[in-house]
Amino acid sequence: MRHTEDSAAVTEALDLLREKGERVTAARRAVLxxxxxxxxxxxxxxxxxxxxxxxxxxxxxxxxxxxQSLAELGIxxxxxxxxxxxxxxxxxxxxxxxxxxHLQCSTCERFFDIPSDWLTPLGDRMRxxxxxxxxxxxxxxxxxxxxxxxAAG
Amino acid sequence: MRHTEDSAAVTEALDLLREKGERVTAARRAVLxxxxxxxxxxxxxxxxxxxxxxxxxxxxxxxxxxxQSLAELGIxxxxxxxxxxxxxxxxxxxxxxxxxxHLQCSTCERFFDIPSDWLTPLGDRMRxxxxxxxxxxxxxxxxxxxxxxxAAG
DNA sequence: TTATGTGCAAACTGTTTGCGCGAAG
DNA sequence: CTTCGCGCAAACAGTTTGCACATAA
Numbered sequence: 001m002r003h004t005e006d007s008a009a010v011t012e013a014l015d016l017l018r019e020k021g022e023r024v025t026a027a028r029r030a031v032l033x034x035x036x037x038x039x040x041x042x043x044x045x046x047x048x049x050x051x052x053x054x055x056x057x058x059x060x061x062x063x064x065x066x067x068q069s070l071a072e073l074g075i076x077x078x079x080x081x082x083x084x085x086x087x088x089x090x091x092x093x094x095x096x097x098x099x100x101x102h103l104q105c106s107t108c109e110r111f112f113d114i115p116s117d118w119l120t121p122l123g124d125r126m127r128x129x130x131x132x133x134x135x136x137x138x139x140x141x142x143x144x145x146x147x148x149x150x151a152a153g
Numbered sequence: 154m155r156h157t158e159d160s161a162a163v164t165e166a167l168d169l170l171r172e173k174g175e176r177v178t179a180a181r182r183a184v185l186x187x188x189x190x191x192x193x194x195x196x197x198x199x200x201x202x203x204x205x206x207x208x209x210x211x212x213x214x215x216x217x218x219x220x221q222s223l224a225e226l227g228i229x230x231x232x233x234x235x236x237x238x239x240x241x242x243x244x245x246x247x248x249x250x251x252x253x254x255h256l257q258c259s260t261c262e263r264f265f266d267i268p269s270d271w272l273t274p275l276g277d278r279m280r281x282x283x284x285x286x287x288x289x290x291x292x293x294x295x296x297x298x299x300x301x302x303x304a305a306g
Numbered sequence: 307t308t309a310t311g312t313g314c315a316a317a318c319t320g321t322t323t324g325c326g327c328g329a330a331g
Numbered sequence: 332c333t334t335c336g337c338g339c340a341a342a343c344a345g346t347t348t349g350c351a352c353a354t355a356a
Contacts, residue, residue, distance in 0.1 A: 023330050023335060045320075059338050064321065066336090082233025082292045085320060103285055112285060122275055131299025132256055132265060138295040139235045146284025176310060176355050198345075212313050217346065219311090238345060 009036050009090055013075045020073060030055040031066045035076060035090045041102070041111055043085035081140045087111075101136045105145035107152070112145065162189050162243055166228045173226055183208040184219045188229060188243045194255070194264060196238035234293045240264075254289045258298035260305070265298065 006014065010032045014024050030051040034042070042050075048063040067088055070076040077091045079102050087102075101119055103112040119136035126132040144152070159167065163185045167177050183204040187195070195203075201216040220241055223229040230244045232255050240255075254272055256265040272289040279285040297305070 021331095025330075025336065027337075043320085057338085061322080061339080062337055068322095069336090080235030080295070082235065083239075086236075103279070103283075103287075105285075106288065106291070112283060114279070114283070118275060118278060122271060125271060126256070126267070126296070130256075130265060130267070131302065132258075132296050133302055134256075134294060134296040135259065136294075138259070139292060141287060141289075141294075142233070142291040143279070143285050143287040149284065149286055174356095178311060178355075180312075196345090210313085214314080214347080215312055221347095222311090 006033075007036050009092070012092075013070075013090070016073065016075060022069065022073065026055050027051070027058045027062045028066045028070070030058060031063060031070065032075075032090075035088060038089070041079070041087035041089050043081075043087050045085060047088065077137065079137060079140055082142060084109075087140075099137055102140040103145075104140045104142055105148055106142050107144055107148035110145060111140070159186075160189050162245070165245075166223075166243070169226065169228060175222065175226065179208050180204070180211045180215045181219045181223070183211060184216060184223065185228075185243075188241060191242070194232070194240035194242050196234075196240050198238060200241065230290065232290060232293055235295060237262075240293075252290055255293040256298075257293045257295055258301055259295050260297055260301035263298060264293070 006029070010029070013032050014029065017024050017028065031047060033054060034047050034050045038050075044064055044067060045060070047067070048058070048060045051058050051063055067076060067078070071078055071088075075091055076088050078086050078088050080086050081102075081104060099116040100113040101116050103114060104110070105112070116136050119134065123134040123136060126134050159182070163182070166185050167182065170177050170181065184200060186207060187200050187203045191203075197217055197220060198213070200220070201211070201213045204211050204216055220229060220231070224231055224241075228244055229241050231239050231241050233239050234255075234257060252269040253266040254269050256267060257263070258265070269289050272287065276287040276289060279287050
């Protein structure tokens with residue numbers, strides 16, 4: 001096991017694991033570190049690659065299982081991306097106080113974050129008229145970004 | 154080749170194919186029939202199954218390819234569904250004048266349609282503030298439906 | 307006749323799972 | 332010491348692709 005210093009966010013997450021009676025393992029610690037370091041959003045495969053750099057020998061399947069349990073515990077959040085891999089990030093990330101929804105450009109495939117509250121009026125309407133509770137951050141929205149629109153004319 | 158009567162929508166689609174110099178084949182005709190008959194939204198596999206009933210021997214891969222070309226021609230529309238198969242429907246369907254966006258319940262997996270214009274204010278904001286052009290119908294939104302919310306308490 | 311679409315099999319990506327071993331508690 | 336997580340390999344779903352053959356135009 002590697003003994004890199006755990007950041008505040010990671011320590012918090014590990015404590016939460018222990019509290020819930022879950023085990024703290026090298027793999028889970030490594031996954032948390034990767035997510036903590038990552039500025040953007042990473043898919044499981046990317047995470048596996050980086051985990052394997054820090055903690056060689058950790059299997060991809062383990063990364064998937066770790067992400068699953070961490071998601072169930074509410075430590076990480078995942079966003080489904082149409083037509084490609086699910087992306088993951090730490091839930092109570094310092095940079096994101098409100099929570100954010102995800103936009104993906106269908107052309108260049110880049111992601112853009114928007115504050116969740118942009119979706120609040122829509123969510124309200126769905127609740128009122130359909131009784132449907134929207135989870136704004138759970139699926140990426142598609143469209144075309146400014147750059148690609150300009151490029152396309 | 155089967156000689157079932159083509160509906161107006163199917164005839165229109167086939168004409169469009171010819172106009173564009175694309176070939177009218179049994180497989181494509183069958184795919185269009187299935188989409189025309191279908192009330193709800195079907196994934197490629199479902200379409201393949203139904204196509205095979207009407208036109209035995211049509212390969213799944215052909216259905217995928219047909220859907221692809223029909224989508225490029227703007228005859229069918231597809232919606233990516235987080236975590237499962239892409240769903241397809243006829244573009245200028247008689248029942249859907251405005252176009253609709255798709256909601257999926259994460260619990261029971263059922264779909265709900267909402268008018269695209271519910272997303273117009275959000276789309277406007279994205280365009281103004283980010284230059285991002287939202288394609289509201291291109292990805293399903295996730296949440297929890299009234300029934301499942303009630304069931305969960 | 308000739309380009310385009312098709313059938314088939316095989317690859318591919320993203321993800322899950324059954325099994326026995328190993329390590330956290 | 333016991334249970335839970337892990338590594339591994341294999342399976343899975345959804346989709347795409349290279350190739351040779353068939354067929355719409």
